[in-house]
Amino acid sequence: MKIDKELVVKLSDLAQLKLKESEINMFSQQLTEIVSFVEKLKEVKAEEKEEKKLFSLDDISRDDIAINSRDYERELSLESAKCQSGLIQAPKIR
Amino acid sequence: MDLNKLTITKARKLLDSGQISAQDLTRKYLKVIEEKDKEIKACLLVDKKGAIRQAKEADKRLKQGEKTPLLGIPYLAKDILMTKDLKTTAGSKFLEDYTAPYNAFVIEKLNKAGAILLGKTNLDEFAHGSSTENSAFFSTHNPYDLERTPGGSSGGSAAALAADMCLFSLGTDTGGSIRQPASYCNVIGLKPSYGRVSRSGLMAMTSSTDVIGPFSKTARDSALVLKTIAGHDKKDASSLKESVVDYSKDLDKDVKGLKVGVVKEYFQGLNKDIKELIDKKIEILKKQGAEIVPISLKYSKYSVPTYYIITPSEISSNLARFDGVLWGLSDEKIKDLKKYYQNSRSKGFGQETKRRIILGTFSLSAGYADKYYKKAQTVRELIKKDFKTAFDKVDVLIAPTTPHPAFKLGEQINDPLTMYLEDIYLAGASLAGLAALSMPAGFVKKDNKELPVGLQLIAPKLKETTILETANFLENN
Numbered sequence: 001m002k003i004d005k006e007l008v009v010k011l012s013d014l015a016q017l018k019l020k021e022s023e024i025n026m027f028s029q030q031l032t033e034i035v036s037f038v039e040k041l042k043e044v045k046a047e048e049k050e051e052k053k054l055f056s057l058d059d060i061s062r063d064d065i066a067i068n069s070r071d072y073e074r075e076l077s078l079e080s081a082k083c084q085s086g087l088i089q090a091p092k093i094r
Numbered sequence: 095m096d097l098n099k100l101t102i103t104k105a106r107k108l109l110d111s112g113q114i115s116a117q118d119l120t121r122k123y124l125k126v127i128e129e130k131d132k133e134i135k136a137c138l139l140v141d142k143k144g145a146i147r148q149a150k151e152a153d154k155r156l157k158q159g160e161k162t163p164l165l166g167i168p169y170l171a172k173d174i175l176m177t178k179d180l181k182t183t184a185g186s187k188f189l190e191d192y193t194a195p196y197n198a199f200v201i202e203k204l205n206k207a208g209a210i211l212l213g214k215t216n217l218d219e220f221a222h223g224s225s226t227e228n229s230a231f232f233s234t235h236n237p238y239d240l241e242r243t244p245g246g247s248s249g250g251s252a253a254a255l256a257a258d259m260c261l262f263s264l265g266t267d268t269g270g271s272i273r274q275p276a277s278y279c280n281v282i283g284l285k286p287s288y289g290r291v292s293r294s295g296l297m298a299m300t301s302s303t304d305v306i307g308p309f310s311k312t313a314r315d316s317a318l319v320l321k322t323i324a325g326h327d328k329k330d331a332s333s334l335k336e337s338v339v340d341y342s343k344d345l346d347k348d349v350k351g352l353k354v355g356v357v358k359e360y361f362q363g364l365n366k367d368i369k370e371l372i373d374k375k376i377e378i379l380k381k382q383g384a385e386i387v388p389i390s391l392k393y394s395k396y397s398v399p400t401y402y403i404i405t406p407s408e409i410s411s412n413l414a415r416f417d418g419v420l421w422g423l424s425d426e427k428i429k430d431l432k433k434y435y436q437n438s439r440s441k442g443f444g445q446e447t448k449r450r451i452i453l454g455t456f457s458l459s460a461g462y463a464d465k466y467y468k469k470a471q472t473v474r475e476l477i478k479k480d481f482k483t484a485f486d487k488v489d490v491l492i493a494p495t496t497p498h499p500a501f502k503l504g505e506q507i508n509d510p511l512t513m514y515l516e517d518i519y520l521a522g523a524s525l526a527g528l529a530a531l532s533m534p535a536g537f538v539k540k541d542n543k544e545l546p547v548g549l550q551l552i553a554p555k556l557k558e559t560t561i562l563e564t565a566n567f568l569e570n571n
Contacts, residue, residue, distance in 0.1 A: 038399040
């Protein structure tokens, strides 16, 4: 797949990056090469069970134990006068 | 005292018997750094005052009769590990003036053990790279040939140890960043199993594969450092609760009956000289009673493409926190929030970091995530399964660490794909979360220079003892 300049600009915008024209050209060419290389994975015909395993819990290293989390809303309402609906009003960025 | 031959184990005896003090030892290493680092450029920061202060404290503890393995032992840490009140730059312009407010878990453990932090080592920015050339500050040079790279991303740590600037050093390995530089610098580099060592205080790159591990001169030294830094930490949700074993206890075991798998795919097309060196080691194991078993890892050829989808995806997510608001470089003149983020990130990040963020954003974006990210995660499961099947038959796998010895600085930097292929024998063990180690295999001739290369040992998760025992055996036979 070709990663053209337009796509590089779109992706960099999503990633909060502002690229120079020279970078856009360079990344377009390099990312096209890299993406062509990783497309080698298309050759792999994975069975459905491998895909399902991505969302299964049979390969975990520790028990999944639920614990009580803190009541942030209550804590925040006590600690901050500038708290509304669980949101804190912070100073403006200068 | 020949620092080149000094190991932690030997230094321990000198310190415990009072033949040398921790302060003397520390001063010797600081002097080596002062002399050699002008050329090698392994260190980003040297904390002379702090090191002497820690050495004085270690001497007090030694006088009180304390005998712990790393008490008074000088070390260096990769500059991506947080060190309280010291700069922690991650090799990035973004964090050039950032001082860490707390110690990483491993640094804290080493402090308590009485090890002496001499300073911080150079790395590819945020550990993105295989040569240290992506450091925002300078490239590190290989002590065996100054024109060549020490490898990366933990190149500074490997080069510093190889140049006798410390007795051990810490690195991080996400897809080979400890093992590849260990191979290029003729030292031992241990990648512990995923979850064995807490990453609290490590700046995240690829959260599903990042691990912290030691560089050392012997397998015994690696065992001592690993025992000190391993263990559960509630601040890292992925750290394992399994108890830490004494990795050096049975280190002198022989290899009779050990089943050693030789991965056929890793030897196909391998540099003839490197293959010969590894074949010799396999022969030694065989002669001493190990059973050599041919193994096929049929998905191994997909490990690099899989890794280079998963890793940039996680990088793009992990580095989203660097927006110039909370820490690091910021463009305060800008009033518009989006422009503020963009300017801070664009000025702060280097090219490889930007490349990986954009690639990761692509792999995770709507319309492409199924085709790339989900596909890579599926193949990752097959790679894991490959290793599992192999370890049903054998105890340890033997393989090359790198396809060639250290390359010249500047040789690959403009070709990211070639650079990514440095991880060809390394990424698989990272994706599967296994224990792996690179140890010196010998020297090969290139451009009329004798250059070191490593061999890799891979064991199942939490079987660090197996690779350390095998490495110790090969060191001594």
